[in-house]
Amino acid sequence: GENVEQHPSTLSVQEGDSAVIKCTYSDSASNYFPWYKQELGKGPQLIIDIRSNVGEKKDQRIAVTLNKTAKHFSLHITETQPEDSAVYFCAASIGGSQGNLIFGKGTKLSVKP
Amino acid sequence: EAGVAQSPRYKIIEKRQSVAFWCNPISGHATLYWYQQILGQGPKLLIQFQNNGVVDDSQLPKDRFSAERLKGVDSTLKIQPAKLEDSAVYLCASSYLAGGYNEQFFGPGTRLTVL
Numbered sequence: 001g002e003n004v005e006q007h008p009s010t011l012s013v014q015e016g017d018s019a020v021i022k023c024t025y026s027d028s029a030s031n032y033f034p035w036y037k038q039e040l041g042k043g044p045q046l047i048i049d050i051r052s053n054v055g056e057k058k059d060q061r062i063a064v065t066l067n068k069t070a071k072h073f074s075l076h077i078t079e080t081q082p083e084d085s086a087v088y089f090c091a092a093s094i095g096g097s098q099g100n101l102i103f104g105k106g107t108k109l110s111v112k113p
Numbered sequence: 114e115a116g117v118a119q120s121p122r123y124k125i126i127e128k129r130q131s132v133a134f135w136c137n138p139i140s141g142h143a144t145l146y147w148y149q150q151i152l153g154q155g156p157k158l159l160i161q162f163q164n165n166g167v168v169d170d171s172q173l174p175k176d177r178f179s180a181e182r183l184k185g186v187d188s189t190l191k192i193q194p195a196k197l198e199d200s201a202v203y204l205c206a207s208s209y210l211a212g213g214y215n216e217q218f219f220g221p222g223t224r225l226t227v228l
Binding site for chain 1: 154157217222
């Protein structure tokens with residue numbers, strides 16, 4: 001079946017450094033790729049998303065890139081801050097579905113002050 | 114704007130007991146999702162409603178799980194009887210558009226522990 005692989009599972013950076021999280025997907029029909037941030041005891045919150053007709057999208061310190069040929073997409077966080085510490089999930093739409101998503105296993109990001 | 118509400122926030126039960134979770138989506142959101150999130154993993158879709166109809170329940174263990182969305186607003190998810198492997202956080206999410214890819218807003222979840 002379809003799956004999304006996410007790496008690394010844990011990531012520790014110093015405040016001010018950049019963080020990169022990578023995901024690969026299997027369904028060639030996937031065309032929507034959101035990223036969610038989940039803080040302890042809370043539900044996931046959308047931080048950025050990208051659709052298959054776009055190769056890159058940026059929102060302040062956060063950027064996402066998509067390579068449809070290679071079936072991978074990445075999240076880039078620059079100038080990390082302690083409040084960026086959380087678990088980040090990538091997801092991909094299941095081809096032909098009405099909004100159904102398959103999630104990666106998550107990356108626990110720790111930003112050390 | 115109020116977010117997605119879920120209750121209870123925590124529930125502890127013995128195996129073979131039954132349990133029910135409640136979700137109130139954001140007002141006006143046509144689509145409602147229930148996800149299961151096992152510790153250390155990403156959310157897994159259990160069921161998707163569009164208004165009060167089921168769009169996808171292919172991953173719902175129908176021998177023990179059931180869900181309904183009466184009047185296209187609130188929804189309940191029930192487990193009967195519960196197994197140890199049902200221990201997880203159950204997340205409810207909603208989105209505005211009926212179909213298409215659009216932002217899903219998640220509730221805080223209900224943490225279920227089955228002993």
